[in-house]
Amino acid sequence: MGERPVDRDTVSEIQEFMFREALALDERRFRDWLAMLTDDIRYEAPLRVIREGLAVWDLSPTSRIFDDDRQTLEVRIQRLETDFAWAEQPPSQTRHFVTNVLVDPGDNPDEYKVHSNCFIYRSRGTSPTPSLYSLSRKDVVRRTEDGWRLARRWAAFDQALINAHNLSILI
Amino acid sequence: MNTKPESQSLAAWVEETREGIDSGRFPARAFNDQAVYDLEQERLFSKTWCFLAHESEIPHPGDYVTRYIGNNNLIVARDEHGEIHASLNMCRHRGNVMCKAEMGNASHFRCSYHGWTYKNSGELVGVPYMKEGYEGRLKRKDWGLVRVRVDSYEGLVFGCLDPEAPPLDEYLGGFQFYLDLYLKHGLGGVEVHGPPDHWIADTDWKICTENFAGDGYHTPVAHQWGFHLGYFPSSGSTHSQGWAVSIPGKGHGIGLGHGPNFPPFGGFPDDLVAEMKQSLSPEQVAVFSRTRTAVGSVFPNLSFLMQPFSLEPGEIGVRFVTMRLYHPVGPGRMEMYSWCLVPKNASQEYKKEAYRAYTLAFGQAGTFEQDDFENWTKVTQAAGMTMVRDVDFPYIMGMDSAPDPEFPGPGHAVVPYVNDTNFRNLWSRWADYLAGEA
Amino acid sequence: MDEISKQPTIERPPVGDVSQYPEQSAEGPIVIANEFADVVIRKVETRNGMRLDIWSPRRGSRILLDAVALDCLTFQEPELISELLERRPAP
Numbered sequence: 012m013g014e015r016p017v018d019r020d021t022v023s024e025i026q027e028f029m030f031r032e033a034l035a036l037d038e039r040r041f042r043d044w045l046a047m048l049t050d051d052i053r054y055e056a057p058l059r060v061i062r063e064g065l066a067v068w069d070l071s072p073t074s075r076i077f078d079d080d081r082q083t084l085e086v087r088i089q090r091l092e093t094d095f096a097w098a099e100q101p102p103s104q105t106r107h108f109v110t111n112v113l114v115d116p117g118d119n120p121d122e123y124k125v126h127s128n129c130f131i132y133r134s135r136g137t138s139p140t141p142s143l144y145s146l147s148r149k150d151v152v153r154r155t156e157d158g159w160r161l162a163r164r165w166a167a168f169d170q171a172l173i174n175a176h177n178l179s180i181l182i
Numbered sequence: 183m184n185t186k187p188e189s190q191s192l193a194a195w196v197e198e199t200r201e202g203i204d205s206g207r208f209p210a211r212a213f214n215d216q217a218v219y220d221l222e223q224e225r226l227f228s229k230t231w232c233f234l235a236h237e238s239e240i241p242h243p244g245d246y247v248t249r250y251i252g253n254n255n256l257i258v259a260r261d262e263h264g265e266i267h268a269s270l271n272m273c274r275h276r277g278n279v280m281c282k283a284e285m286g287n288a289s290h291f292r293c294s295y296h297g298w299t300y301k302n303s304g305e306l307v308g309v310p311y312m313k314e315g316y317e318g319r320l321k322r323k324d325w326g327l328v329r330v331r332v333d334s335y336e337g338l339v340f341g342c343l344d345p346e347a348p349p350l351d352e353y354l355g356g357f358q359f360y361l362d363l364y365l366k367h368g369l370g371g372v373e374v375h376g377p378p379d380h381w382i383a384d385t386d387w388k389i390c391t392e393n394f395a396g397d398g399y400h401t402p403v404a405h406q407w408g409f410h411l412g413y414f415p416s417s418g419s420t421h422s423q424g425w426a427v428s429i430p431g432k433g434h435g436i437g438l439g440h441g442p443n444f445p446p447f448g449g450f451p452d453d454l455v456a457e458m459k460q461s462l463s464p465e466q467v468a469v470f471s472r473t474r475t476a477v478g479s480v481f482p483n484l485s486f487l488m489q490p491f492s493l494e495p496g497e498i499g500v501r502f503v504t505m506r507l508y509h510p511v512g513p514g515r516m517e518m519y520s521w522c523l524v525p526k527n528a529s530q531e532y533k534k535e536a537y538r539a540y541t542l543a544f545g546q547a548g549t550f551e552q553d554d555f556e557n558w559t560k561v562t563q564a565a566g567m568t569m570v571r572d573v574d575f576p577y578i579m580g581m582d583s584a585p586d587p588e589f590p591g592p593g594h595a596v597v598p599y600v601n602d603t604n605f606r607n608l609w610s611r612w613a614d615y616l617a618g619e620a
Numbered sequence: 621m622d623e624i625s626k627q628p629t630i631e632r633p634p635v636g637d638v639s640q641y642p643e644q645s646a647e648g649p650i651v652i653a654n655e656f657a658d659v660v661i662r663k664v665e666t667r668n669g670m671r672l673d674i675w676s677p678r679r680g681s682r683i684l685l686d687a688v689a690l691d692c693l694t695f696q697e698p699e700l701i702s703e704l705l706e707r708r709p710a711p
Contacts, residue, residue, distance in 0.1 A: 065653035074376030095406035098552035178547035262698030
């Protein structure tokens, strides 16, 4: 805020990149998704704790639901590619609704800070009750020779007691 | 409502269940049934010692967390003199919730309804309009927060709603020997890495307790991906090796999985191993040094797991410890609490590495946890079907196995690790409570 | 109740000037808060010395404590605070 705004073309490209990234996840094209990440990706979801309004933090500085890098994300994808990832057998149906995308200049000339809201609908099997996850994301995307890449995903859940038996999906 | 025939038939069902356990049978209905759930609330969770918090969650005077025993919401607080208290999280005046946050620090709690104020130890201190309103008829000492008995072992704080229940030491009954395998990692002991992961699952708490009481049987199948890709240092052909140990008559049980080529204390840094050899007894070292996986449950709903995990397939990797609490919130429904415990004296690098291994494997997005909860939710769903009311599950592994005479620890130790002995002991204790004969 | 409802002007307390706090950064006063109360704390310079200013925005009440008063608090039992809360619990 206060800095020179990012030009419309860049915003539009980044927004499209975010939507394509979400589509890769929803279409379970996990290798395509991995290719959209930088090698130094940080992928984390801090744990929310219910605290008073003036508390120093309500997102734990130490506890993480996801605390991943490229290597561990590869493990997660490799796992989904085996026949033994029971949590996703049969696969969940997911839909990532990415809205309120705001783009600000990043710490490096090639990087941009991207704030977005993400609402994820996940249904499993014939269960009539879907899992609903609402998240605030503060990501970093980087312009590379090969196109846009996600350099950081930071996503905070809007629930402290998450109403889902597992998180076998990506956020 | 005519409840008498129902309660009579429930009592008969409990008796039949007790007899069935002795012959290696346990009814599926136990895992999803309103009447069984109600009986557990009345006879089990109101009598047993239940885990509340780790002392490292409330290290300083005034620190508190809110937790549950059964459906009772409690404040677990360290008072200004350093002593830990548990009180019902309810104002004695008109019943409002005192602490609405999950954690915090306060010397006194003040009700947001009429302003009654209590010390963090639970004593009533402040009453607005004391003179004008109560005219000397209110005695503060009679109206403190409702107290809950607390006791602790090696940093684990437990509470008990039954004033007549035996002390915690007796309740644990020798299982302390095995708890030390998770808690005495170095001379400084362990601490929580942070607040617990916390989520809701349509899973019965007992399925989790049983699994963590030493279900080595499920691992090569439910977590086959880890074996298949080499991230878990065990193999399908040797995974049955190890001990299953139970504390007869107490319900606690632990599985101690071995691996043929697993090095002693594998996955721990050397300086920590040196400290562990001092903090543990020679008998504990003998058990610990051979253990690759230790998975144990304290009856009724607290569990621990120590396991190595490697990001390099085929390597030993790093050991992590998770502690979990299964809080029942309805038939076949629970709130899960999952902590990562790290050795206080370990380096920051080791703590970080152990925590990352934990989040990759356990916690809500953990790759092992995901598959467990998928299976357990399905088990719970099945247990609620009407046809299942008369269906039993077999618990006949190791029915005739004699205890291992060489085993240096307390309790009843049998081989192999793949065994139902711990579970028969668990269900037998559970049924004692439900029969009102614990 | 009248003296309580008077809002003290935290920016410029009548006894002296508010010092920059903390000294090294311009981050402003310290807030100490929990579920039950919150107070704003500042170091206040008087003409000839200094005091600690504790202000309760919820109540609008305020106390200025000198070193002797603060030092005296350091060797009291925690029960003293309970006694004070017994005397005037709320509002």
